[in-house]
Amino acid sequence: MSAMNFWMKMLNIDRRWIFLAIAVVVIVPFFARMGLPLIPNREVRSIYDCIDSLGPRNALMIGWDFDPSTDAENQPMGIALLRHAFARHVPVFMTAYLPLGQGLANMALEQVSDTTVAGNFVIVPWDAWEPFRAQGAEGRDSLEAAWIAAGHRLPEGSRGWVFEGVDLAFLGYQPLFYLVILGMGNSIASQFPSDANGNPVAEMPIIQAHKNLRQVDLAVTLAGSSACVTWIVYGTAKVGLRVAFGVTAVMATDYYPYIQSGQIIGMMGGLRGAADYEVLETQGGYTSSTGRAYRGMDVQSLAHLAIILMVVLGNIAYFASGMRKKTALKAGR
């Protein structure tokens, strides 16, 4: 077989061989952990630093503005943000732009509160601490003290308590979310009379301390579509809400201009963005080890190398097989 024939065959290779090669490259590195170094980028660090400067008197809003199709990229971001906020006792509002987003937000909460995993949090449901509420223990510290005094103990390895209604309001989904953001500029409770679990939002201490978006310090939208822009248009432009993006890699380049214009304080782009955040959390001592996103980065790096190799081989084949001359002739050049 001449060299030209070989390269022609390469150009006409059945694409299923390429799929198989990618599958091998993606599966094998999971069993040979390399731990390639990852240096968090500036856009992710600015989100981390912002949340790291918040405390129990501030509030963070996280929007699960994606559906299951981008779960692999967006969900690790949400989990990392929740862990960071809960560790610092920053009250968190959880919303969803899409109906399916609410289920994904619930799954993120389940993962963060899975007490079989070390470093997680125990979520105390709104109804569970009702007797303490009746006694007037609504401040976070007094509530936690009363809760522990009542004999409740953290499971081994758990990092802390998260009291629903104080540390967390799982607001969930509402349709026409752009109008919801607009309405939350005046009153969050008016847009969400009850939370995703049916609890009365207006009675929650978190809402009494943070009545509207003007009293929220940062909103992070985790999006797999242009839904994230809604937060800038109706949050930042209308009430001056500070916004950060957690978007899929495909969308990332579209939204860099918003960092440069100062409309968002930072951005997590794809799985890499989530891995960066996990690294920062581990460096900050909030988690003992990195999570799923970081683990995927070794695989990501090798898969990229494989794709670069294929692009190079494809180009060599294109020129070496004489294909360039043929296409040039067809094009009349």
Next chain:
Amino acid sequence: MYDLIGIWVAAILTLAIYSFLYKENPLYRLAEHLVVGTSLGYSIVMIWNQLLFPRLWQPLTHGQDWTLVIPALFGILYITRFYPRVAWLSRYPIAFLLGTGMGVGFPLDMQALVLRQIEATIIPIYAPGAPFDVSLGTVVIVLGTLAALIYFFFSKPHRGPFFGTGSKIGIWIIMIGFGATFGFTVMGRISLLIGRVQFLLGDWLHLLH
């Protein structure tokens, strides 16, 4: 138990979807239709649970707020689209939604997506004391924006030192943008595959720790 069933169903459907990479088959089509059907069903239940029941049905049936009858009837007019003789009635809720949407959204869209973006390109090219990389970035932003705009200016032939060179630089800037977007796209698609492989190897087969 239910979690285990869920994981098995998810794993089988994942493999069914990926079977398309070999060739199209009935299993793939079944999984594809299931995605559409379950997503729609889930959304309907969510809208009923989160909106229609607590914010319309309950207040109406408990006599708390009879004014809700007006938006409810207005919304129901959408359904008239299915009946040709009265289909014209559906134009009113559509017109209302379009009108309010434009009225509310247009000024804010202009402010956030157009004016703020233009403002971000009107910056001093040289700021005394600024680090070199920041100054270089500023020059690239200003010249890149101008060059890309020149490329899209079609009322003059792209010849000569201003339009010719400007449009050539513009096409390079646009190509670099496309390249960056394509790179991120590859990264995104691989990330999605990684997510599924993590699920299959970890949650389903318990091969990852």
